[in-house]
Structures are given as C-alpha cells and as structure tokens.
Amino acid sequence: MSSDTDVSLSSYDDDQGSKLIRKAREAPFVPIGMAGFAAMVAYGLYKWKGTGNTKVSVHQIHRRVAAQCFVVGAMALGMGYSMYQEFWAKPKP
Template identity: 75%
Template sequence: LSCSLSPHLSSYDEDQGSRLTRKAKEAPFVPIGMVGFVAIVAYGLYKLKSRGNTKISLHLIHMHVAAQGFVVGTMTFGMGYSMYREFWAKPKP
C-alpha cells in the first residue's frame, strides 16, 4: 500500500512564532486586546501604591473592569470591522 502524504503539513510543521504571526494576520484585534489588557493591568498594579484612601479590593475591581472593558471593546470593534469587510466592502462580481 502506498500512502502519499503531503511533504508539508501546515498544522504540524509550523512553530509557535509563525503560528502566532499567522493568527495575528487573520484576526489583528486579538493581539491588540491582549496587549491592552496587559498594559491596563500593569498600570493598575503600578498605581496600587498611590491609591490614597481607596480600599485595595475596590482598586482591583476598577482595574479588572477597565481591562475587561478594553478587551470587550476591542473584540466588538474587531467583529464590526470583520463584518464590514465581509458584507459591505466586498467587491461586487
């Protein structure tokens, strides 16, 4: 029995870096959301020292809501952009 396999199996041969690059090109708003989330959390942790009279739990809740809001907003904008490209900006045949 002769089994001819493709010399290049894309899902198995690509390393993590090229896979991340390919996924970022397919959905560019995912890395933007991830970077924004990390930036907001880092800023919130930095500002933790100078929170004043605010309780730590309230500060962490505000930080969580801001980071989550950024990610949801980015996802919403990305879906809207994707829908625009697919339905309205597609050239008519």
C-alpha cells in the same frame, strides 16, 4: 491505508511565533485587545502602591472592569471590521 485518514503535518510544523503572527494577521484586533489588557494590568500593579485611604479591592475592581472593556471593545471592533470586509468591501458578483 486511505489517504483521507492521513493527518497532514504541515499545521504542526509552525512554531509558536509564526502561528501567533499568522493569527494576528487573520484577526488584527485580538493583539490590540491583549495589549490593552496587559497595559491595564501593568498600570494597576504600578498604581497599587499609592492607593491612599481607599481599599485595594476597589482599585482592583476598577482595573478589572477597564481591562475587560479593552478586550470587549477590541472584540467588537474586530467583529465590525470583519463584517465590513465581508459585506461592504467585497465586490458584488
């Protein structure tokens, strides 16, 4: 059997926690977006009981839009950060 068809098992040795930490170091804004999304969902669930006279669906739409803003904002910041690292922070040869 040739060596280039062998599958390296080193990627399978990582458990889920270490894989998450490694991915968070590679893209630091992804966990920030995930935390913002989770916080907005938790806030929406907390505020659900005190909706008053307005419909619950209106509050759900507002919370969904806010959670999406956290995620899209984190993606945009992450992309800007990676562009900065790639083009401006790197010394030119």
